[in-house]
Amino acid sequence: xxxxxxxxxxxxxxxxxxxxxxxxxxxxxxxxxxxxxxxxxxxxxxxxxxxxxxxxxxxxxxxxxxxxxxxxxxx
Numbered sequence: 313x314x315x316x317x318x319x320x321x322x323x324x325x326x327x328x329x330x331x332x333x334x335x336x337x338x339x340x341x342x343x344x345x346x347x348x349x350x351x352x353x354x355x356x357x358x359x360x361x362x363x364x365x366x367x368x369x370x371x372x373x374x375x376x377x378x379x380x381x382x383x384x385x386x387x
Contacts, residue, residue, distance in 0.1 A: 322346060327353040 325342030327349035336357050339347060349355060 324348075326350075327355055329353060331355045333358045
């Protein structure tokens, strides 16, 4: 039985235009020395959106408080 071979892959990442959110994370995942960006590229890490529903701020706060009170049992 042949032993498995270890293959080393070099990941190069290049920012060309706009890299927001997940695209910025993929750019950061490139190997050291292989991450590049063009001079006018825009790279931003965008925080996740908390709530995408169209609701009043009061109702959103109530839902957040309800989620904080939920207890998860064993198992």
